[in-house]
Amino acid sequence: MDLAFLNKLKQIVGNQHVAFNPTDVEVYSYDASLAVRTPGAVVFPGNTNEIASVVRACAEARIPFVPRGFGTNLSGGSVAPEGGLVICLARLNRILDIHPKRRCAVVQPGVTNFELQNALAPKGFFFAPDPASQKVATLGGNIAENSGGPHCFKYGVTRNHVLGLQVVLADGEIVRLGGSTHDYTENDLCGFIIGGEGTLGIITEATVKILPLPEAVITMLAIYDNVTEAAQSVSKIIEGGIIPATLEMMDAPLIRAVEESFPSGYPLDASAVLIIEIDGPKTGLAGQAEQIKRICSENGCRHVREARDEAERDLLWAGRRGAFGAAARLAPNFLVMDCTVPRTMLPEALSRVAAVAKKHQLTHGNVFHAGDGNLHPLLLFDARGHDQLNLAHQAGFDIVKECVALGGTITGEHGVGAEKIEAMRLIFSEDDLDVQRSLKQVFDPLDLLNPGKIIPAPIERDTPPEPPITEKQNEYSLTPSDTREACEMVRRAFLNRTPLLPQGHGTQGGFGNLPTRPVIPLRSLKFSDVIDYDPANQVVTIGSGMRLSVLQKNLADQNQWLPIRPLMREDYTIGGLVGLDVCGPEGLRYGAPRDLLLGLKFISGEGRLISTGGKVIKNVAGYEVSRLLAGSAGTLGFLAELTFRLLPLPETGRAVCAFAPLENIAAAASELLCSNIEPAFITAFPVENQAKENEHGENKISWRLAVGFEGFTEQVKSQEERCVSLLLKNEIKEPASQNYDIHKGISNGRCGLFEDSEFLLLACLPLDRITEFIAGATSLVQTKHMLADFGRGRFAASITELPDDTWERLCRLAETLGGHMRLERAPYEFKRRNDVFGLPRPARKLMHAVKKALDPHDIFVPGSLPGSRWQKSNYKQPGKTA
Secondary structure (H helix, E strand, C coil): CCHHHHHHHHHHHCHHHEECCHHHHHCCCECCCCCECCCCEEECCCCHHHHHHHHHHHHHHCCCEEEECCCCCCCCCCCCCCCCEEEECCCCCCEEEEEHHHCEEEECCCCEHHHHHHHHHHHCEECCCCCCCCCCCEHHHHHHHCCCCCCHHHHCCHHHHEEEEEEECCCCCEEEEECCCCCCCCCCHHHHHCCCCCCCCEEEEEEEECEECCCEEEEEEEEECCHHHHHHHHHHHHHCCCCCCEEEEEEHHHHHHHHHHCCCCCCCCCCEEEEEEEEECCCCHHHHHHHHHHHHHHCCEEEEEECCCHHHHHHHHHHHHCHHHHHHHCCCEEEECCEECCHHHHHHHHHHHHHHHHHCCCEEEEEEEHHHCEECEEEEECCCCCCHHHHHHHHHHHHHHHHHHCCCECCCCCCCCCCCCHHHHHCCCHHHHHHHHHHHHHHCCCCCECCCCCCCCCCCCCCCCCCCCCCCCCCCCECCCCHHHHHHHHHHHHHHCCCEEEECCCCCCCCCCCCCCCCEEEECCCCCCEEEEEHHHCEEEEECCCEHHHHHHHHHCCCEECCCCCCCCCCCEHHHHHHHCCCCCCHHHHCCHHHHEEEEEEECCCCCEEEEECCCCCCCCCCCCHHHHCCCCCCCCEEEEEEEECEECCCEEEEEEEEECHHHHHHHHHHHHHCCCCCCEEEEEEEEEEEEECCCCCEEEEEEEEEEEEECHHHHHHHHHHHHHHHHHCCCCCCEEEECCCCCCCCHHHHHHHCCCCEEEEEECCCCCHHHHHHHHHHHCCEEEEEEECCCCEEEEEECCCCHHHHHHHHHHHHHCCCEEEEEECCHHHHHHCCCCCCCCCCHHHHHHHHHHHCCCCCECCCCCCCCCCCHHHCCCCCCCC
16 A cells, blocks of 8 residues: 555554554454455544544545444455455444433444443343344444344334434545434435445444333243244244244254353254244233243244243343354354345245255255344355355355245345345346445445445446427326336436426425426326235335325234324325325334335336335345435435335224323423333323413413323233323323224324414424423414424424524524424425525535436426525524524
8 A cells, every 4th residue: 555645544543543564454354254355554543533534535545445343244345445445443432422311322333232232221221233243243333234133023123223323424524414313304314324334434423222121021942843833933923913022043053053162051952943032011921922832832842941030041142142153163164144035935945045055065054033034044164175165155146046036135134245246136127226326426426435345337238218208298297007107207207307296195295395496296196006915924015106094904904004193194195104204103112104114116317117125124235225215205206116014903002191281291201211111102282271370370281191002902001000100200190091093093183283374393302302492482483283292202383473583593493402393384485485494404415416316307396305495695603693
């Protein structure tokens, strides 16, 4: 590596933090995969500014670089280009803050997953993603790979637990995406970068969501004499309506290796074992355990052993987490595969894995996350043998092909890296890959940031014939019958520069900033079918024009549902739900649409049908483009098909309701969120006719609190009782309970109250700042109706009048409190002067660049994106008075 460049690195980080001699850099030439490439140097920056300076130096010298933690990557993703620079983040190893009341922690990327868990446990919290390598895997790596782990079946992958990121881009610019709020008012750039395998930016700080430790945990070991029967048991357990925290499986070769390495109590004569863990409210959990034992016995289980105490539970998990290390006893080398198939396909997938290994004359073992169908076959070999390494790679590729043929994907959690680049063509078309290449170009135009990973090089292909150019399309609206016709319509609009407005039934046509040109509605009304419904795997694919109510009715026949109850309107189309990322207060328990979305198909601004994601729960193949489309309000493309993960319909829904002053409600909500009580939502709204006189003779408006609980009846009743006790302790008197319809919820009746106002405001805030915002906001504006969503950190209010300067002051108030806001609805004249997404933010230029990549002629709702309408003459720097 050039001496002048090395000297520049030394000036930035200090002599002792630059390594370049052959012995030192050799340590960083490999990771936990089989990939090996020798870097030219390794640099160890100590803070974000040093990283930014190093990146700028690389950009100036055109030297490729890769961010790296402790090198536990299993797909070659953290191996540098030959002669490139490794930016090791090991010195950024501090937990910066833990906020139990906000349910978040702020960490640097060099903190290990295990270190965070140990810091959270004494406070009664945990971080849900828990990869088996958690003792050595850094959180920066977890985020870059969108790691899963045993508990992601119930709690979701890393992407579901990251609220905000600080990122150094490929040119050295430092940007913040997201923050400590649990909801977004804009596009989810943060979610897009997660799983980018370090090819889109270098993460230097993360705000992650934390959860209270469950009240109780039961861990069981189910022992089988037949691998197929063990795999079948997994599906049967989930069909019973139980969502275990974990369902982990290991076969005979790995059982023996683990027991020889560190005895964990696995029977050596078993063909397979399942580690099954359930957690949650203590009441009713033992009954679930008995139901699981019965299901296992009915499906060929020899015996189910329940861990008697924490020590025995830890021992069982030590064996599972040490399985990869123990595999070293079986052969000098092994290749770890990582594919996902639909859960019901596990028996067939295991059979095909065995057939592939036999064909290539390799022995193998299996250890995997059975609950979500995420296989980890280990192909055992001796690299010293003739062509053994080649054989292992060939067998690995064959396994990937077999899993894709079963409806699965090429990687569930280990990433594409360098190992599976060519396998990307098994699941994505060249058009799909072109979109991912264009997005990589947005973030890294010089292709210096971890190049040669994830996306294969483009191939030459014929250019499709252009549709004939017409003077204009239908002046009123376009309603395609299918995706082919929709592509033709969008392609003509692209060629004619005709602006389009993607719509369903048009109920939210006025959302966002004013378009800069007149638009023609492009309607999804005919995209209203269930395209594929797989109740056994709890997955559905539907057309974007289907109404939510119709979908829920179809799913109810199988006792399933899409757990979304929109707050502002009773019946959205599915495309509208995703396009606006709409969810109600139930998002506390279930997340927003983007969290339930597995994949989608959309039509890009050039008229091409693009697929992203898939139909399995765990999938980290390529960039998560669906995160960009969710919440984009039609500005990036026309949504055609959407695939969701479903959940069993809860047996019971009950709400605890009471009237109390806002400060009492806020205190109770905070205590609820820090406890292991598990509400589905916590909302409150003011009720003027409940105003009561306090000790000073003042009439104080009471708020109506509603705390919801959903699930098995026995557990719901227990949670309800604990909630009532907590409310009484916070001087909230006379709480009463009521049943509610699961699909409608308890706050659904409030929706109509927001429909008749000129302005509808939505603020997203840290969980503990809602009352401060309400106090400030109500001193600035007169509100007709309000709703505080304490579980998601949101405040909605309908407003009759909103002067421009007051809007700016409201935006500053939210920003001061660590939040952000938008207007869901505003009059035309107001929008002519203001940006309904609030104050300018530096990261918005990234979103506009993404828009240009996906919609090069700016035909989808031009001018509607955040940042398109703010008048600079009105903008004052933070801290200056209005």
